[in-house]
Amino acid sequence: MGENLRGGAQLQNDTLRKSLRTLKVKLVLLGSSGVGKSSLALRFSKDEFRRTSPTVGCAYLTRVVHLRNVTLRLEIWDTAGQEKYHSVTPLYYRGAQAALLVYDISKRETFIRAQVWLKELEKQYIPGSTVIWLVGNKGDLATHRQVSVEEGQSLANDRGLFFTEASALSGDQINELLLAIAHRVYECIGVQQEGLSEWKETPLVDLRNRDKSSRLASCC
Amino acid sequence: MERDNHQEGEAEGVRICDPPSESNPPADTLATSLSLLGNHMFPDPVERNDGTAVNKDESADSLPSDVTAEEESLDTEPHLNQVTKLDTEEEEETENSDCQDNVSTQLSDTGTEDAAIDNDQGDSGEFVVTMLAKAKLEEQGIGVKGRSSPLLEAGTPESPAFMSHRDEDVTADSWRQHRKHVFVLSEAGKPIYSRYGSEEALSSTMGVMMALVSFVQSGDNIIRSVYSEKHTVVFLQKGPLVLVCVSSSRQSERQLRGELLYVYYQIISMLTQASISRIFEHKKNYDLRRLLAGSEKILDGLLNLVDSDPSFLLEAVHCLPLASSLRDSLSQILQKAITPNLVFSILIARNQLLTIVQEKTVIEDTRLEPADVHLLLNLIGASSAFQAGEIWTPICLPLFNPDCYFYAYISYLDPPECTVCLLLLSTDKEAFYAVADCKRKIEEAMVAQNSLSLIAKVQSYSVSQVGVSDLRHFMYKPFDVPDNYRQLTQFTSPEMEAPYGSEEEKMRLLDLYRYMHSRIHSTSRPLKLIYHVAERETLLAWVTSKFELYTCFSPLVTKACAITAITKLLRWIKKEEDRLFIRYPPKYSTTPNPSKSSRGGKSDQQDSTDNGFLSLL
Numbered sequence: 001m002g003e004n005l006r007g008g009a010q011l012q013n014d015t016l017r018k019s020l021r022t023l024k025v026k027l028v029l030l031g032s033s034g035v036g037k038s039s040l041a042l043r044f045s046k047d048e049f050r051r052t053s054p055t056v057g058c059a060y061l062t063r064v065v066h067l068r069n070v071t072l073r074l075e076i077w078d079t080a081g082q083e084k085y086h087s088v089t090p091l092y093y094r095g096a097q098a099a100l101l102v103y104d105i106s107k108r109e110t111f112i113r114a115q116v117w118l119k120e121l122e123k124q125y126i127p128g129s130t131v132i133w134l135v136g137n138k139g140d141l142a143t144h145r146q147v148s149v150e151e152g153q154s155l156a157n158d159r160g161l162f163f164t165e166a167s168a169l170s171g172d173q174i175n176e177l178l179l180a181i182a183h184r185v186y187e188c189i190g191v192q193q194e195g196l197s198e199w200k201e202t203p204l205v206d207l208r209n210r211d212k213s214s215r216l217a218s219c220c
Numbered sequence: 221m222e223r224d225n226h227q228e229g230e231a232e233g234v235r236i237c238d239p240p241s242e243s244n245p246p247a248d249t250l251a252t253s254l255s256l257l258g259n260h261m262f263p264d265p266v267e268r269n270d271g272t273a274v275n276k277d278e279s280a281d282s283l284p285s286d287v288t289a290e291e292e293s294l295d296t297e298p299h300l301n302q303v304t305k306l307d308t309e310e311e312e313e314t315e316n317s318d319c320q321d322n323v324s325t326q327l328s329d330t331g332t333e334d335a336a337i338d339n340d341q342g343d344s345g346e347f348v349v350t351m352l353a354k355a356k357l358e359e360q361g362i363g364v365k366g367r368s369s370p371l372l373e374a375g376t377p378e379s380p381a382f383m384s385h386r387d388e389d390v391t392a393d394s395w396r397q398h399r400k401h402v403f404v405l406s407e408a409g410k411p412i413y414s415r416y417g418s419e420e421a422l423s424s425t426m427g428v429m430m431a432l433v434s435f436v437q438s439g440d441n442i443i444r445s446v447y448s449e450k451h452t453v454v455f456l457q458k459g460p461l462v463l464v465c466v467s468s469s470r471q472s473e474r475q476l477r478g479e480l481l482y483v484y485y486q487i488i489s490m491l492t493q494a495s496i497s498r499i500f501e502h503k504k505n506y507d508l509r510r511l512l513a514g515s516e517k518i519l520d521g522l523l524n525l526v527d528s529d530p531s532f533l534l535e536a537v538h539c540l541p542l543a544s545s546l547r548d549s550l551s552q553i554l555q556k557a558i559t560p561n562l563v564f565s566i567l568i569a570r571n572q573l574l575t576i577v578q579e580k581t582v583i584e585d586t587r588l589e590p591a592d593v594h595l596l597l598n599l600i601g602a603s604s605a606f607q608a609g610e611i612w613t614p615i616c617l618p619l620f621n622p623d624c625y626f627y628a629y630i631s632y633l634d635p636p637e638c639t640v641c642l643l644l645l646s647t648d649k650e651a652f653y654a655v656a657d658c659k660r661k662i663e664e665a666m667v668a669q670n671s672l673s674l675i676a677k678v679q680s681y682s683v684s685q686v687g688v689s690d691l692r693h694f695m696y697k698p699f700d701v702p703d704n705y706r707q708l709t710q711f712t713s714p715e716m717e718a719p720y721g722s723e724e725e726k727m728r729l730l731d732l733y734r735y736m737h738s739r740i741h742s743t744s745r746p747l748k749l750i751y752h753v754a755e756r757e758t759l760l761a762w763v764t765s766k767f768e769l770y771t772c773f774s775p776l777v778t779k780a781c782a783i784t785a786i787t788k789l790l791r792w793i794k795k796e797e798d799r800l801f802i803r804y805p806p807k808y809s810t811t812p813n814p815s816k817s818s819r820g821g822k823s824d825q826q827d828s829t830d831n832g833f834l835s836l837l
Binding site for chain 1 (some may be wrong): 490513599616649656
């Protein structure tokens with residue numbers, strides 16, 4: 001791979017190199033409670049795995065991906081799978097360039113639920129504006145599998161989605177998935193005019209200056 | 221400390237109160253209790269209104285003076301005697317003048333009442349007794365067997381926080397021996413939450429609870445509590461929800477009811493009161509667990525906090541002691557990082573407040589209630605997910621406005637340690653990026669001023685710093701005084717150190733404080749000063765118009781010594797108050813048109829109550 005992946009922590013260093021354009025990509029994770037959305041998000045942003053508690057509302061993480069001729073700043077919206085937050089979820093997926101529909105391969109009902117999410121998304125969907133990816137998570141639980149690879153693949157084929165099986169626990173297919181998403185988003189949307197907006201670090205110079213001057217003032 | 225058998229002197233009984241009618245003060249003010257000792261009969265609810273009604277609630281003053289708390293004195297008396305006998309307790313009491321005078325007349329009233337029942341209400345009376353007997357069986361099941369001391373159990377918390385109690389076997393003794401059970405059910409009797417064990421396994425138990433509630437309700441009454449030898453069962457009805465606490469702790473009914481209220485508020489903070497009412501209006505037997513799925517941990521966490529953190533008992537917020545210059549500089553940082561519709565900026569370290577800055581118009585209108593802050597702190601504490609990224613979530617502050625959502629931005633400023641947490645509350649759900657930008661500004665400014673490393677050095681203080689020998693621990697809560705009116709109610713307290721280092725001893729001290737608190741705040745005989753000689757320590761609690769103070773001394777301290785020590789302590793607190801409290805909470809103005817963001821009429825800037833839950837039905 002000619003590209004390299006870096007965690008969000010190194011973001012600031014990365015952005016010092018102004019040679020490449022940095023484009024913003026909004027990526028949203030959707031799916032039932034407990035399918036591993038937060039674990040995937042944590043893998044994407046920090047390449048870590050931790051046991052997590054149910055997400056409250058929505059967690060926002062970032063990850064910078066360097067492609068050959070562009071840098072993408074993925075803004076990952078990790079939504080809560082709990083039903084009480086469903087009413088606010090549209091807030092999070094509106095305007096997303098990539099949507100990951102996550103299900104747990106060892107729980108059939110989560111696969112069915114993913115299709116409900118798909119319908120929900122399609123209501124808001126403007127063709128060509130969102131890359132939708134079906135992700136079968138918990139690949140490490142293959143022995144307890146309730147949803148076969150073929151089923152996932154055929155749903156994806158029928159509905160024009162991309163499909164991957166991965167494991168946030170083992171890290172299997174995670175980087176591949178992330179890169180594939182980045183490529184797809186850039187190919188499908190990034191090339192369009194105004195498809196992706198450029199990301200600029202918010203200048204904070206004002207505040208610093210003000211602080212300095214006030215500190216000086218207090219010294220005198 | 222009180223003995224295990226302290227409630228033996230108390231009658232087993234049911235307390236019921238009339239539902240508030242138009243003429244009555246809003247909540248639960250009229251109450252009647254009757255002793256189920258004799259023929260286990262039940263008074264005619266109508267009959268009760270003319271003279272046997274007993275006030276046993278906080279709003280004592282709103283009642284005519286002839287309706288006084290006979291029943292409380294009945295049941296505090298024996299226990300008082302006992303405590304005095306066993307613990308050589310001495311008291312300096314300031315009693316309500318009219319408290320004790322009409323006990324005898326009240327008693328004779330009760331006599332008449334019993335007679336009346338024989339005629340009128342025989343049938344339903346018996347039914348209630350049957351129901352209660354059933355409940356009692358359940359209860360005995362819950363805990364009589366093999367019970368030792370509740371304190372012992374408190375000392376051995378059966379599991380670390382991350383272990384789930386959901387899978388517990390509800391028929392096992394260990395389940396029954398939990399010190400405090402909490403159940404939440406819907407009016408249709410559907411289980412919503414149980415602190416221990418799964419709700420499904422408990423549906424019949426909850427069914428009995430609901431049967432009790434609705435039976436008493438059918439007589440135009442409200443069930444408030446059931447006392448048995450070792451347990452107190454407290455009921456709280458809030459809208460379509462019924463909350464029940466079964467406790468073998470020595471806490472007062474009022475304290476337990478207060479704890480149930482926190483549970484209710486935590487549920488409201490996730491769903492809002494308006495949507496809960498609407499859901500149940502549309503579908504009486506809706507299974508609310510659908511909406512609360514994944515939130516059990518937040519409720520579990522709340523109940524653990526309620527048991528271990530005196531903030532809830534004192535209804536005040538504990539802030540981290542901080543040099544006022546540092547606190548001011550942090551406040552200024554928050555004050556500068558604002559965006560429209562931002563209303564509260566709160567900085568938290570190790571689950572204690574560092575500083576809180578409020579939108580000007582908001583603070584003029586109202587103040588943030590300690591309970592709302594407790595719920596926020598619990599939410600942050602209960603969810604490790606916050607450590608992963610930035611959180612944006614709808615949240616309702618039930619005491620501020622039970623029907624509307626705020627949007628909370630939560631992020632840790634010091635990953636990976638995750639001790640310093642920033643909480644920004646906005647009324648605009650679309651404001652994530654703007655609010656996240658505020659965080660970057662705050663982060664930058666804190667780096668520039670090296671604030672994080674300064675905060676990292678901050679510690680709570682030791683009681684030895686007060687320099688009063690024999691003083692082991694204290695809790696001090698100042699009341700609003702005119703110049704800081706509308707300020708967040710706070711309290712200060714040193715670390716619990718030896719001999720209260722272990723979890724058991726901490727809990728034992730807290731139980732002593734709870735006991736003192738219940739005596740001070742007794743509705744029938746509120747006290748101003750209690751000097752209580754317990755087995756292993758001596759406690760003194762004192763409430764004045766300026767403060768509420770609980771102190772714990774070594775066992776042999778005399779009353780005179782304790783008073784001198786307290787004088788010194790008060791002087792020390794006065795000297796240190798700028799460090800111990802958030803004294804002058806700063807404000808900012810984020811709204812060009814200030815009237816909009818105020819609480820005023822559930823303003824249009826707050827998210828409307830329509831959050832789409834109905835579509836799920």
